[in-house]
Every structure is written in C-alpha cells, then in structure tokens.
Amino acid sequence: MSHKFDVVVFGSCIVDFISYVPRLPKIGETLHGTKFVTGFGGKGANQCVAAARLGSRTAIIGKLGDDPWGKNYHDALRLEGVNVEHVDIVDGESTGIAQINVAENGDNQIVIVVGANNCLEPADVHKGAELLSNANVLVCQLETPLNATIEALKNFAGTSIMNAAPALESVPLDLLEYSTIFCVNETEAALLTGLQVETVMHAKAALLKLRDMGCGTVIITLGEKGAIFAMKNSTKVKHVKPIHVERVVDTTGAGDAFIGALAHFIAKNPSTGLTECIAAANRVAAMSVQKPGTQISFPRFEETGLPLDVSSYQSEWEYI
Numbered sequence: 001m002s003h004k005f006d007v008v009v010f011g012s013c014i015v016d017f018i019s020y021v022p023r024l025p026k027i028g029e030t031l032h033g034t035k036f037v038t039g040f041g042g043k044g045a046n047q048c049v050a051a052a053r054l055g056s057r058t059a060i061i062g063k064l065g066d067d068p069w070g071k072n073y074h075d076a077l078r079l080e081g082v083n084v085e086h087v088d089i090v091d092g093e094s095t096g097i098a099q100i101n102v103a104e105n106g107d108n109q110i111v112i113v114v115g116a117n118n119c120l121e122p123a124d125v126h127k128g129a130e131l132l133s134n135a136n137v138l139v140c141q142l143e144t145p146l147n148a149t150i151e152a153l154k155n156f157a158g159t160s161i162m163n164a165a166p167a168l169e170s171v172p173l174d175l176l177e178y179s180t181i182f183c184v185n186e187t188e189a190a191l192l193t194g195l196q197v198e199t200v201m202h203a204k205a206a207l208l209k210l211r212d213m214g215c216g217t218v219i220i221t222l223g224e225k226g227a228i229f230a231m232k233n234s235t236k237v238k239h240v241k242p243i244h245v246e247r248v249v250d251t252t253g254a255g256d257a258f259i260g261a262l263a264h265f266i267a268k269n270p271s272t273g274l275t276e277c278i279a280a281a282n283r284v285a286a287m288s289v290q291k292p293g294t295q296i297s298f299p300r301f302e303e304t305g306l307p308l309d310v311s312s313y314q315s316e317w318e319y320i
C-alpha cells in the first residue's frame with residue numbers, strides 16, 4: 001500500500017558539541033583538541049535525515065527545548081525536507097546535547113544529556129496517530145522514554161525498526177516482541193545478551209540468544225566486519241560483507257546512517273530481500289565514515305552510486 005510517508009522516526013533530536021582530538025583522553029586527563037564544531041545530531045534525527053537525503057519522504061515525532069538550539073534545529077530539519085509538524089518545543093526544557101570527542105583514527109566518545117527528549121510520552125503516539133498510519137516504516141531508538149517507544153511500536157502496523165542504542169543491560173520484552181526488525185551493534189548485543197561479541201561467530205551466538213529472548217528479525221552491525229542477520233522464524237544466519245574503506249575520518253553517526261538508509265531501502269523496495277537492503281545501507285554508512293561530522297557526512301542518493309532498484313545491487317554474503 002502506498003503511504004504519504006516512507007519513513008517516520010519516533011525519537012531523539014540532540015545538538016552535538018564535537019571536539020576533534022589527537023586521541024581519546026584517559027581518565028582524569030586534560031587534552032588539547034584541534035578543532036570544535038557544533039552539529040545537529042541525536043540518533044533519531046540522524047536516522048531521519050539519513051533517509052531523507054536518500055530520497056525518502058520523512059517525518060519525525062520528537063521534542064526540542066525552548067532555547068535557541070531548539071528553534072535552529074526545527075528549521076534545520078525542515079530544510080532537510082523532514083516533516084516537523086509533530087516536533088514540539090517544550091517550555092522550560094533545554095534541547096538535548098551531546099559532548100563528543102573524535103580522535104584522529106576516527107574513534108569517538110559520546111556523553112548525552114537528553115533534556116527535552118525525556119518529555120516524549122505515550123500521548124505523543126496518539127497525537128501522531130494519523131502520521132503513523134500513513135507511513136511504511138517506523139524507526140525508534142533508546143534516547144527517548146521507553147514507555148513512549150513501546151507505545152509507538154504497539155500502534156504501528158507497518159515495518160518497525162527498533163535500534164536499541166545507546167546500549168542498555170536489559171530492555172522490556174515488549175520492545176523486542178513488538179519490533180519487526182531489532183538492530184544493535186556489537187556493544188549493544190554484548191550488553192543485552194551478557195555474551196562476549198568480538199568475532200562474527202560470537203555475534204551469531206548473540207543473535208540467536210536475542211531470538212530466544214523474544215526478537216523477530218535481528219540484525220547485528222559489526223563495523224568494519226559488515227553485518228549479520230536472521231529473518232524471523234529462521235535459524236539461518238547470513239553475514240553481509242563490509243565495504244572496504246581506505247581511510248576512516250569520523251565514525252560518529254555511522255550507525256545512524258546505516259539505520260536511516262536501511263529504513264529508506266525497505267520503504268522504497270518492499271519486495272526486495274533484506275540482504276540487498278543491508279548491503280546498500282552498509283555502503284551508505286561506509287561513505288559517512290569518510291567525512292567528518294554526523295548528519296553532514298550522510299550522502300545524497302545520487303552520490304552513493306547505488307541502483308534505484310536496490311534488488312539489482314550486487315551484495316557479497318555467506319551463511320555462517
């Protein structure tokens with residue numbers, strides 16, 4: 001069925017304060033950085049902008065503070081073509097902020113204070129009911145209150161992608177059971193399952209444990225090792241191979257580029273297999289790590305070199 005929106009995000013908007021440093025500081029250490037920039041971030045908004053840049057019709061349900069950052073962020077999302085009718089400015093709250101250090105090898109450290117994002121509540125799902133019933137894919141993360149996120153998942157009839165980031169040690173069963181696709185990285189998979197996740201085979205064990213815990217389709221992203229996934233009710237695990245990157249500049253937001261791109265490809269190519277959608281999303285994430293910044297590093301569709309019909313994209317994969 002054709003909807004008004006390809007991708008709707010129920011999630012976070014955060015302003016990033018980014019310091020570039022030669023290496024990440026040790027505990028108690030003060031380091032001289034080389035550059036400071038601010039940018040628009042937050043996993044939810046990043047994922048939404050990633051999808052919008054690829055050509056999805058997008059909307060976000062979220063909260064901003066009643067400070068200059070909130071107003072600027074509202075305008076920035078609109079300029080990206082994102083529908084912001086359901087992004088509220090909350091009186092007396094500050095816009096979420098993230099302090100980010102990016103090292104010369106591309107590694108990062110992030111501390112978030114979510115501020116107004118904490119005001120997203122189940123009632124916002126009901127206020128956005130029309131929007132949600134008009135979208136192909138819903139995307140959620142864990143930077144906004146869990147009860148509201150679960151309400152969004154429960155009230156969505158299309159394909160939902162739950163990106164359980166940042167990492168939590170445990171999540172309510174509803175979060176696993178009500179999402180169509182549950183997607184985490186190695187760190188998040190390790191924390192949720194209690195297993196060590198360093199190799200592709202470790203990741204396979206974690207994926208099967210997540211399935212036992214109640215998940216349907218599961219994807220685990222593995223950075224420079226690509227991604228693995230298994231469809232709901234199948235024990236066959238596929239390893240989708242990575243895209244080779246010559247020089248990593250900044251990994252901040254690469255996971256969000258992947259999720260936003262995945263949502264885009266699923267929404268635009270509903271009959272294409274998940275393997276091709278994941279491979280194409282890997283390519284978008286690989287492009288984003290080669291540029292500094294979060295949203296500003298996300299490519300537009302024309303820059304990706306991907307075919308319009310992603311089912312014809314040659315992906316490299318194997319069963320593991």
Ligand code: RIB
Nearest residue numbers: 014041042043098253294
């Ligand atoms: O995933 C990267 C994002 O995490 C940053 O933009 C920051 O805002 C935090 O939410």
